[in-house]
Amino acid sequence: DAGITQSPRHKVTETGTPVTLRCHQTENHRYMYWYRQDPGHGLRLIHYSYGVKDTDKGEVSDGYSVSRSKTEDFLLTLESATSSQTSVYFCAISERSARTEAFFGQGTRLTVV
């Protein structure tokens, strides 16, 4: 199995608080992605990174920011959590973008109350 770990696995937070999710990989893959998965929508891209300090927005990036200061870590921050951000968040990695196999973390279930 690819070495990719998400933390925390579960979190309950209050509206208006900042939240940071962490994705850690041991595969030295260049590309890292953050997705959210909601019923009826499938996986939707929030942000992705194509190298250290190199990131780009996805289709649902509003209210989220990311940082990648090391190859192995990709952080997703909800600046001020809202109930609409209640979701399951998945991190994925790939060696050479969508032309190579993707490996997914186990997911983080975030509930904003």
Next chain:
Amino acid sequence: KNEVEQSPQNLTAQEGEFITINCSYSVGISALHWLQQHPGGGIVSLFMLSSGKKKHGRLIATINIQEKHSSLHITASHPRDSAVYICAVGRGTGNQFYFGTGTSLTVIP
């Protein structure tokens, strides 16, 4: 309109049946991926293909580039195959994956 369409959305089969899940896409692609997600579980890559056919155990994936269509077949289905199967594509030289909404498969003993 979603660039990746899957059918059917839901599928129930008896154990032992041959199952086919379809994926159609509307853009030029660099690769097509089939993923599996068990209830409450993580997402696992089953296949990545850009042409032809691949086989792994009871699972077979095919792709027709000209028709922009891929199929995932499961032979001799088993209750442990019950999961959501997701089709995803990488577009041309792009960096992103584009996902279908998934096919929920239930195999009844």
